[in-house]
Amino acid sequence: GDSVTQMEGPVTLSEEAFLTINCTYTATGYPSLFWYVQYPGEGLQLLLKATKADDKGSNKGFEATYRKETTSFHLEKGSVQVSDSAVYFCALSERDYGQNFVFGPGTRLSVLP
């Protein structure tokens, strides 16, 4: 079945550092790809998405590009802030499957001042 793999956390960075969180996926068809963020004590919020190959999703300084050839959707931000500390989930959805939304295990990011 479909699956999403993310880099193991936790990731600890200093403020203004560059962030990359790797995400790769396995799917039989043509999925849509998402990054969600979960702040402490809250539900998940959509951060960005991409629906076809070479699409770039972006929001709040975060970016990710849908790479079909490498089945990847890595999350990047050029300069992280303390307020970016959260858990980040990569996810995919695919129309042909009943359990259509598959989440990765999440990567916890801590940004130190």
Place this chain on the structure above:
Amino acid sequence: NAGVTQTPKFQVLKTGQSMTLQCAQDMNHEYMSWYRQDPGMGLRLIHYSVGAGITDQGEVPNGYNVSRSTTEDFPLRLLSAAPSQTSVYFCASSYGIMDEQYFGPGTRLTVT
């Protein structure tokens, strides 16, 4: 527009008790789902619904029941609570089956 709401926020049950977690959305979304989140395991799908009157099982359905009598509401019932059901439960909804999901704030359940 309240989005997705869940009640209660916190709940403590004794083993064997039953209860219902409530979920409602006011976005006229057809697709709704329930997840549980456990440390180190990400989110796992319990049950989902593609519209009123239609539900199906997800990855971890045992011990849970759902029904969808209206578009807005999607309650999750624990039939006989067990300590293994201690978790944080999230309800989510989306316009279509491939669209981004909107999550509620979660219910933290402890079973003793």
